[in-house]
Amino acid sequence: MTVSPAIRQNFVSALLAMISAGMLLMPLASFAAGQKVERHFAVKGRPVVMIQNVANGRIEVKSWKNPEVVVSASQPSNKIGLDMEQVDNRIDVMASVLDSSAQESDLSENIQLTVPEETELQIKSQSGLIYVEQVLGDMTLESIAGDIHLKEVSGYIIVRTTGGTLVCTLCGGKLKFDSVSGSAQILQPSLTNVTLYTSFGNILFDGDFIRTGIYSMKSGRGLVEVRFASTDSFDLNAQTTSGTVDNRVEAFLKPDSHGIRRSAAKYAKGFVGTIGNGLAKVELSSFSGTIRILRRD
Amino acid sequence: MQCKDIAQVIEQEGFSPLPEAARGHVLGCSACSSLIADFERILAVASEIPAEVEPPSRVWVSLRAQLEAEKIITDPAMVIPTEGSPWWQGFGQVIRGRMLATAAVAALIVAAGYVQMTHKPSASTASNTAVADAVPRAVAEPFADAGTSLDQEEQSLGPIQTASMSSVSPVDNSLRENLATLNTFIKECRKRLQEDPNDQVARDYLSAAYQQKAEILAAMMDRGRSVN
Numbered sequence: 001m002t003v004s005p006a007i008r009q010n011f012v013s014a015l016l017a018m019i020s021a022g023m024l025l026m027p028l029a030s031f032a033a034g035q036k037v038e039r040h041f042a043v044k045g046r047p048v049v050m051i052q053n054v055a056n057g058r059i060e061v062k063s064w065k066n067p068e069v070v071v072s073a074s075q076p077s078n079k080i081g082l083d084m085e086q087v088d089n090r091i092d093v094m095a096s097v098l099d100s101s102a103q104e105s106d107l108s109e110n111i112q113l114t115v116p117e118e119t120e121l122q123i124k125s126q127s128g129l130i131y132v133e134q135v136l137g138d139m140t141l142e143s144i145a146g147d148i149h150l151k152e153v154s155g156y157i158i159v160r161t162t163g164g165t166l167v168c169t170l171c172g173g174k175l176k177f178d179s180v181s182g183s184a185q186i187l188q189p190s191l192t193n194v195t196l197y198t199s200f201g202n203i204l205f206d207g208d209f210i211r212t213g214i215y216s217m218k219s220g221r222g223l224v225e226v227r228f229a230s231t232d233s234f235d236l237n238a239q240t241t242s243g244t245v246d247n248r249v250e251a252f253l254k255p256d257s258h259g260i261r262r263s264a265a266k267y268a269k270g271f272v273g274t275i276g277n278g279l280a281k282v283e284l285s286s287f288s289g290t291i292r293i294l295r296r297d
Numbered sequence: 298m299q300c301k302d303i304a305q306v307i308e309q310e311g312f313s314p315l316p317e318a319a320r321g322h323v324l325g326c327s328a329c330s331s332l333i334a335d336f337e338r339i340l341a342v343a344s345e346i347p348a349e350v351e352p353p354s355r356v357w358v359s360l361r362a363q364l365e366a367e368k369i370i371t372d373p374a375m376v377i378p379t380e381g382s383p384w385w386q387g388f389g390q391v392i393r394g395r396m397l398a399t400a401a402v403a404a405l406i407v408a409a410g411y412v413q414m415t416h417k418p419s420a421s422t423a424s425n426t427a428v429a430d431a432v433p434r435a436v437a438e439p440f441a442d443a444g445t446s447l448d449q450e451e452q453s454l455g456p457i458q459t460a461s462m463s464s465v466s467p468v469d470n471s472l473r474e475n476l477a478t479l480n481t482f483i484k485e486c487r488k489r490l491q492e493d494p495n496d497q498v499a500r501d502y503l504s505a506a507y508q509q510k511a512e513i514l515a516a517m518m519d520r521g522r523s524v525n
Contacts, residue, residue, distance in 0.1 A: 002394070022347060056466075056468070057468075088488050102464075104466050104467070122456075126468045126520075127467055127468050144472060144516060145468050145471040146469055149396070152490075160512075162471055162472060162475050162513060162516065163471040163475055180475040180479060180509050180513065181474075181475050181478065181480070192459075197505060199479065199502075199505070199506060199509060200478060215370055218502075219481055219499075220502050220505075220506070221482070228493075240498070241489060241496060241498045241499050241502075242489070260326055285498060285501075287482075287485075287486065287489075287498065287499065287502045293312075
């Protein structure tokens with residue numbers, strides 16, 4: 001069977017066109033698979049940024065001097081949808097699952113945020129690290145299984161996790177932490193009001209108690225450890241139902257010096273006393289874990 | 298009559314039966330006859346779909362218990378769906394009921410906690426001990442209603458979660474594991490309170506555990522909904 005030259009020429013032309021189209025589309029396909037998005041939002045004063053990431057992945061927030069919020073996101077697949085909108089000084093970022101049958105590995109979305117130093121944050125994530133650095137402003141950070149690391153942040157900080165751990169380094173303002181099995185490490189803080197509660201995680205507070213500050217740390221089954229400075233001044237109330245108390249500051253602990261007769265609860269083990277002049281108030285509690293208190297220096 | 302007229306006739310009058318003029322066109326037009334055949338197949342398949350999907354009976358039991366707990370109803374018969382009500386309305390009620398129940402349980406725990414914190418046993422109470430001892434003692438377990446509601450929530454939520462997820466994610470595992478551990482912790486606190494009903498520390502931890510349980514159940518429900 002012979003093919004006429006005209007037909008052959010048409011066939012070759014069509015084939016070449018298809019190959020060219022394929023080569024042109026190749027970069028597009030790879031872009032879709034490893035998509036990167038970046039949006040810039042001009043703001044005035046103190047913006048409010050809300051991120052809701054129903055996918056998994058890391059969320060990183062850093063600050064700069066510019067009055068602009070920059071959102072960068074990367075995702076390995078197109079199974080995640082990313083919506084962003086700005087209404088005046090409020091910026092919403094929402095990552096949602098587009099395909100519920102997608103594999104777990106395809107359901108991740110890493111978000112990087114650059115914000116003005118004074119910014120309010122509301123971040124809700126499923127898993128993956130939430131990292132916030134050098135941001136001044138109130139923030140609510142929630143995660144189910146992801147850890148939350150804060151460095152040099154200040155404001156009214158609310159952190160809620162189910163299993164994620166909080167590490168708060170050089171934080172200021174007020175801190176409220178609530179978790180089921182996540183631990184909390186508060187390092188070198190300048191916090192005036194601290195409420196830490198975890199059912200099964202551990203708590204470590206390593207830093208100064210600021211005068212007039214109020215500090216409450218409770219763990220159901222975990223270890224509550226407090227390391228304070230010799231210059232600190234606070235009233236202390238530590239009690240546990242069926243756990244143990246490891247008091248390594250017996251020598252520095254005085255009876256309550258304020259004339260209010262207080263004692264540990266009738267059905268709990270523990271101790272009450274004052275360090276220094278008792279300017280701050282510290283309450284430590286554990287249901288069946290250990291309470292340890294020691295001086296750092 | 299042309300093809301576009303056929304589409305208009307179908308839209309306005311349906312195709313069973315087709316008007317005489319339209320039928321003449323369809324007989325001689327392969328595109329329109331194919332269109333009519335497609336519609337007939339869709340109708341045939343649609344007629345095989347059940348008009349209503351009956352939710353499992355546990356849904357109604359749970360819903361009724363929740364509504365009663367919230368004092369929204371007093372007559373259990375009110376929540377039984379009527380014959381004609383579509384299944385999705387019932388499902389909507391279930392979801393609303395759960396959210397209300399979760400909120401109500403949280404509020405109940407907070408209120409009970411507040412009462413417990415502010416309540417101080419008075420001297421007259423102590424002097425009446427002899428009278429109280431004469432009466433058969435029935436020490437009410439703290440947050441018992443909240444605990445029962447949450448247990449019902451958990452029971453009704455579990456199978457839905459399993460059915461809705463295409464694969465088990467680390468987040469769902471974390472929620473389930475934490476829920477299981479919380480349940481064990483709740484048992485420990487309750488046991489302690491049975492031994493010492495006045496143990497305020499145990500009471501506080503029990504209250505907090507119930508609140509966390511309510512939040513975990515709400516998170517599980519949210520995840521089920523977002524995936525679907």
